[in-house]
Amino acid sequence: MSLQTPEKQSPNTQQIENALTQQLDLLPRRDAVLRMSEVRAAEVADQPVSDDDDQTMMMNMGPAHPSTHGVLRLMLELDGETVVRSKPVVGYLHTGMEKTAETLTYLQGPTNVTRMDYASPLFNELVFSLAVEDLIGIEIPPRAVWIRMMMTELNRIASHLLFMATNGMDLGAVSMMIYGWREREQVLRFFQKVTGLRMNHNYIRPGGVAADLPDGWEQDVIDLLDMLPPRLEEYDILMTGQPIWRDRLQGVGVLTQAEAQALSTTGPLLRSTGISWDLRKDMPYLAYDDVDFDVIVGSYGDSFDRYAIRLNEIRESMRIVRQCVEKMPVGDYKAQDKKVTPPPRTRIDESMEALIHHFKIFTEGYKVPEGETYIGIESPRGELGCYIVSDGSAKPYRMHIRGPSFVNLQVMPHMMANGLIADAVVVISSVDPVLGEVDR
Template identity: 80%
Template sequence: MTIADKPSTTDAPIAQESSGFVGTDDRVRSRDSAVLRMSEAEVGELSLDPTHELGESKMLINMGPSHPSTHGVLRLMLELEGETVLRSKPVIGYLHTGMEKTGEQLTYLQGCTNVTRMDYASPLFTELAFSLAVESLLDMDIPERATWIRMMMCELNRMASHLLFMATNGMDLGAVSMMIYGWREREPLLRFFEKVTGLRMNHNYIRPGGVAADLPDGWQDDLVEYLDAVEERLEEYDILMTGQPIWRERLQGVGVLNEAECLALGVTGPLLRASGSSWDLRRDMPYLVYDQVDFDVLVGSYGDSFDRYAIRLNEIRESMRIVRQCIERMPSGDYRAQDKKVTPPPRARIDESMEALIHHFKIFTEGYKVPAGEAYAAVESPRGELGVYIVSDGSSTPYRMHVRAPSFVNLQALPHLMENGLLADAVAVISSVDPIMGEVDR
């Protein structure tokens, strides 16, 4: 693990030469690679035929979609030779929810309720990306306090997501006590979210125009107390896992991906950073007010599962740094833009003013119209670049809403990560990619 905050060169001719250990991407470019490019029916047929064309020593097996270590409903078709994984193919779609279609029926105001259910481990990020895209179409300015609240809540959400990763990663690799600890630390955060947003998950808190509610009284004390407690507990994680020989044996050198392969496959987030590429949208293409806070981008040196674990663990610490700065510097002001077009009137006004009541009714039944155009907004979610592409035809519902889900793209790396590894390591690899199937399948 090294910590890098060197600025990337702006005039380097191609990105592959920017930083990190590069290597070649030949193995992912090959059409004859570790991806088992067969349909489910073909694999089904072959696996029943003992004298199949692959040779007697090879075996086709199915893993999932209901399997304890596939993080939900991921299914893998694996070609094995003994215990070694040769080729594999992730089969997805078991949680396909048609959210992009549903998103075309919902107004921009309702849109956040839809997208927040994609990545359920870090719902605020999808809301944020959606809101940023809508706001750029509306060309509106967001009050400073709203921006800081968004940033703070997102960083807390990143902590929650990475703590969930710590828990599930521990569980997948047999460190079951880690699972209990991960949930223990996550629980107070969910309670804080409930206090602020009204829900433990799927908040619908960040909306176009600002956030849904101001922070409750005493939020600083809650957070300071929590952050102090977690800081100590992260040290305990280090003792329990980071330096522990079994843990290192299970993770080091397992599932290696170099930077060139990551770029070729479109992989982003902790997977990309583990390969030595210092790329974080928060620093390199700042949105919100990330350019005003101080934090480090963590990069790995080997691109293996251990680096990915260590990066996430230390990203929790970086997020805590950002949250502490937010607590100190939280500006006063409005928590949402006072733009009559997108902002419903305050509750008290509805009781005394007929116009406010009509305004409120119209905003929630018809929504607001968004000028025609197309916009793409991206944020750095705990899993990588989360982008929302919206095409508006000038009505109050998006004409097309597409979400670039980091897990969906990162999953493509699975066959290459598992290639020539043991079946038992496949579990470590899936876990270290940290896919959230809701986001993969949408």
């Protein structure tokens, strides 16, 4: 049966053309997007230098450039010091993690996805777990929900602190790098205490979290929260109020609201243009309904706004974490659904059935009902989505991660257009891509 009706096509073709001009008009700088293959770029590079003033130069930046945050490579077309067109080239970290996910059980899945956005691994685990739980249809005990919320907010703090460090380093405030790492290390130490690992925790799993918080965790978190505010004030002195810092960032890499929307930008990039869109507030998940916090919104869409948004998001996350400490419910830290939850260690010693159950879960995994689902959460970089298709077996038939860094990269040529090479570094830094998530 065909769903197509031919007579309907002609007015709709007109509609498409209207939409075409309207939507692309939102991107006045789209000519700055360089679309050139490697082969063609090599040919262009071999052309002789002419005396013609109009001749531009192709230059390669990265993938091993210190300010490209890993392995981002930029193909730049330069007119003197000015960037005319640019093309982000990615794929250097591509290891086929979506293909790998098809060979791992749902229990092994978080170990795989946690390695994608390595600066905020808990978010990857969370979105994967939420998607699996949505397919199975299990309820998570309140304590697990609040532990997840507290841990991801701490992770957001760590991720934004890392941004503070690299943002400073990229722009020549090298001492800032040391400060940012120093504070982030304190958060990672807490993660190590709770999960056993500094990064790639595999802590949030379908059904709850891997372990309860250790004794005395409240004091550790309170110590963290007391340590941070004076340090953030140091950042304010070192950067926010500094004329050199402001001159370097203000008005550089400006993104308009229309561009941000048309290019599917999410996260601090979108909020810097004045759109108040934060999934924690607008489409709440976990228990964000029950905590009090503000969404930080910019107004100019420049690099300084993005810096300030992230700095203040650290403060908002601290507010959420403090409320988590106060309101943390007692009870189970994982669902008591025998299907997905392995039996407790003590039961294995005394019950043969528990031992069999333990082995079944860790070798065969558990079956997830047939279906497909998309879940999105607010990661430090924007909307992190997970699309899972289950065919009813113990492994996902297809697992796709919508990486915010990957989609956000598209704005780079627009933001770099007609700027200086030195400002291109500012743009890369303020987009804050994590290449593990871009390439997956």
